[in-house]
Amino acid sequence: MPLIAEVGWGGLVQAPETITWTDISTYVDVDQQGVTIARGASDELSETQPGTATLLLDNVDGRFTAGNALSPYYPYVRRNAPIRLSVAVMPAKAGSAPYPMAQLADDFDDNRVNTTLWPSNYGGATETGGRARIPVTTAGSAGFLSAREWTLTGSKLTARLVTLPGANGSSVALASMWANSTTSGTRLGWRYNAVTGAITAENQVGFTDAAPTSATYNPRDYAWLRIRESGGTVYWESSGDGWDWTVRRTLATPAWVTSQTLTAEFPTSRTGGTNDFVEWDLVGAEVRPRFWGLVNDWPTRLQGLSSTVLITCTDLFKRLNRRPALRSMLGEEILTLSPMVYFPLTEDSTSTTAGDVGGNGAPSLAITQAGAGGTLALGSADGPTETGEQVPVFTPSTATAGKWLMADLGPQFEDTTVSYLTFEAWFKTTTTGRAIMGVHSLDLVNQHVLSIAAGGTLQIEWTSDGTALTVEAVTSPATLADGNWHHVVYDQREGKVWIDGTLTDSALAVPRRFYERVLHVGGYRGTRLWNGSIGHAVVYATDTYSVGPLITGHYSAGMTGFAGEDADVRIQRLASYASVDSVTISGSTFDPIASQGPGGTQVVARMREVESTESGRLFAERDYYGLAFQSRDLRYNPDPSSEVFTIAYADLETKSVELADDDQKLVNSLEASRPGGATQKVTAPSSIQAFGIYDPGALSILKTSDNSVLDAAYWRVSRYADPAPELREVPIEAYTMSTYLDILDADISSYFSVTSMPAQSPASSMRVTVEGYTETIKEKSHLIQFHTSATNNDSVWVLDDPTYSVLDSTTRLAY
Structure with a gap:
């Protein structure tokens, strides 16, 4: 489970597609300190908080000291440097040969070649510094070659290209990644040509491909390479982060791919010039992003002759919260042009x-x-x-x-x-x-x-x-x-x-x-x-x-403040005022929103008004520079197949689990209003009789009709007039679980179930919704503390449904 920590030295966070990332993983203390990340909200009634990350870096050579002219990163060791964190999950070999090539996995972290996995490492190829280092030399070919025990059908071969060889005066200097057939020279893969700087996707027969797909190599697009076969098609794909892949070439699957057992090979060759090497890493890794944000500062700690830097990082909301108060919507619309x-x-x-x-x-x-x-x-x-x-x-x-x-x-x-x-x-x-x-x-x-x-x-x-x-x-x-x-x-x-x-x-x-x-x-x-x-x-x-056609909407901005546009459109509009172009919209139920025309408040505050009005969820993405906005209906009546994982109670990383049954969320009386509309009240008489009045205070939301305000108030009261016992914290040592990848896929509004609950529990299985989490990543440990809510709080009535039409239980009308 290697950690991948990368910093975009000198990169502009507002232009993430131009950032060149530098891997600083080897300097991160994952043995003792670990990496801590916090994300989301404590419960469904709280706002999501800016995501944070904390890392301790070894600074013995001063490379992370701000202002140090001797740092290889100078002068870019500075506040607000872009940073991203991921984990690379290494799949285990399972079953019997031939194995899916996706199970060919090596992180090269022990500086000893795995001769079982690579029975032929030739030409001086070594495992050095946590990477496969392969000479690119005039002395002859070099490389790593696997055993012939793999199949590409329905599988893939993935690797990270870390260090490129130089041309160095050569006429030929090549480094490649191949899936080899049993016929010499018949193979699929990627090849980097140091002389031309080209990366090519090739289908070779007799060691040649008459029509390879070629591109100029750059690490933003080609740091990760893979070959994948699915449904009768071979895909050549590349990625800058190992998570978001782009197809570069496709081909109908050659017959030998489905009929033969293959080898994987990483060979090199050079003709003339000066020798050097290529480095590959994380073969077979499944990458899962955990954080994308900005470094707040670089505080240097000096202890004798040693030095460390404990950095704290904040996600996109750091940048948004720094922005000045907005002008009127009309003014902001003008400025965006x-x-x-x-x-x-x-x-x-x-x-x-x-x-x-x-x-x-x-x-x-x-x-x-x-x-x-x-x-x-x-x-x-x-x-x-x-x-x-x-x-x-x-x-x-x-x-x-x-x-x-x-x-x-x-x-x-x-x-x-x-x-x-x-x-x-x-x-x-x-x-x-x-x-x-x-x-x-x-x-x-x-x-x-x-x-x-x-x-x-x-x-x-x-x-x-x-x-x-x-x-x-x-x-x-x-x-x-x-x-x-x-x-x-x-x-x-x-x-x-x-x-x-x-x-x-x-x-x-x-x-x-x-x-x-x-x-x-x-x-x-x-x-x-x-x-x-x-x-x-x-x-x-x-x-x-x-720009004329773009300006025509300014009339609506000035006269109506875009009153009546749906909440998802409003969120994207507000994001554009903060120069955020990427907003992922999830769900389908978005009500019209009232005007937010006048200026004077920050962009985040306005977004929060929309979020609250919609009972939705707004947060920063964890894999790139962007926002996510979820509608409330995303959580309605989840199908069991939508659960990202299940976990038995006995596998939770805790000696005790508390089922909360308190009045923290209880609401049985709520007064609500909208700008220019009526003030209305909704109550739950039976709840008031049983528990007394629980009124959280007046609710003011940006609806465009009194009926919508009433619906919103009813939704809140119907959900929390008598909340059922719920799990609010679920700690999991994810690294030891066979469902590790599934657990890492869980994000805000995901569902999972805790099964095999003790007999004293109200149910044998309890489904929960993720509201946020805190995680600590260490060497061979990944502890995730999920902050959760009861999924049935968001269930809505479905006529004649055995689950969602139970009188006084799941007959809540959708809002």
Whole structure:
């Protein structure tokens, strides 16, 4: 059960696909300290907590000392370095020959060649440093060769390629992994060519393959290699972590694969150049990820001439919890599209300038006076309905006397405007013939203005030669000067305009690619001064693609806060605000969610609101940089076949087991409400009569109807008005169990059963749901303490079902 600990030195956690991982497993203390990992929640009513991991590293040579210029990892021994932990389970040989090739397993950890497994290790091949080390030498071939006792049919050959040979001036330098037939030169496998840097998937006959599948080797994709046969097809697969595999080639299974007993071989050869070696490891390993996250710090402990570093690590939630409070949903939607400049115009009434939050360092918009009189009051009017923000009020004396906002955005902006531009803004007015926003070059040769025509419709004005502005009328509603908030998007690249989320014109003939740098908002060059409010003025550069269609949803963001979208969609939307692209959605029951439009809270807090509203589960994945969101129906009435494993009571790693029968979860009275809805109450009279009132306090959730709130309250009370005795902690020494791999597959919301319970138990078998776990990984030990709940808490009524229609027991209506 080798531990695999890898650090992505210098890698960007937000770009996990670009990380190159370095194995530091040999420095981890698994003999004494062990590796401790905590994940999930203590019970089903608690929020999942950020996952953590703790490792003690041998630092005798200072390689893990932050700031040590002599470290081979310098300067990347630093906080927030990506880290991932896995265990490699080595299958045991069972049955009689010929054995499935998946049982050919060797971790090479004792530095002695297993001559039973590898009766022919030739050319100086050794087991060194916990790996199979095979010379790549001009002296002749070298390699590890197994006994002829294996079959590939319905099985696989897996290995980790750890150290590559170099070209070293050779004309030929090869390292391979083969499943050999009884005919010399007829074989399937992978081959690395150090001279070309290519990794090839080959089906050789007579030592050649006329059409191998070739790729340039990189450890992110090809650190692990395997050949697998299933259902009449051979698969060549590769992986960066030994867990997530990608098919690189397929082939109809050759006849010899199903009819012959095979050998496995790892040979090398070199012609000319300088000798070196290749290293393979973990042949046959089944990898199970246990943790993916960030190293919090690298505290160096000095004891005499020895040194250790005890690192603590936290999963993806560490990064999410560090993020600042979100802007409004509208603001976050804009920022995800990486605007050139974004002026929300949400400064308070004491401000005299308005800043860019697009992140490109643009100057602020300054209040600018035209003529005499008029006012511009920042932070004085309610913005679009669901933003919860205040925006400016422009009140000119006349169209040419008053104040507007202006800034020279500088040469950087001007250089960028060689791209196509897309403009976006919100506006509100009852006055026609005024300018919303405009841009121009310093010499006024290039100009571009969005304005309201005298008739109340939208128009675009432009010049590219410094002459009078050409007016391009835009098909739009009869009047936009109706005193209501409106949203406009003008996509210069596509010649399209969207108003209030609807495409209104798609055939504009405005010239494109202007060089411009001076931005005006609420007027243009001291004329057509705006009378009303403007918010969220944005300019995008869209040289390679059009953002217009992506912006149309911003109208819903501002006016409804996406109220009514399903919870799974909301979670993915919120994750995108934190630059998390990967969210695994499980289950199918997701209710509509109310608006979370206004800003001011962190992304995790908003996700937790959705999680609580749905009675779902949100947590970080343990095998990659991503989130998982599970609906409540994922736990409904599990089929026995969905259990990941079963374990006898006598095999639990404890001298005593406690069946909890307390009032920790008891709820028989619950008051619930939603934003803008009624406050409602659900009770369980028989429970109140028996135990008294147990009310956890008011429940406020983001439902969109009173009936949904009532359903949620009923669901809670019906489950916990009289909870049955349950197992809440199940400790297992997984390493010693024949179901080790199955136990490692158990994760949050998985099921398993504890069987053969003592006669004093309420049942001979008790099924539990995993809510979380704490595990300690040591040499030949893997103790997992599962935090569990009673699975039947989530059972729902099925008509005429012998199990799920028992009166007063399993007749709970699904929610």
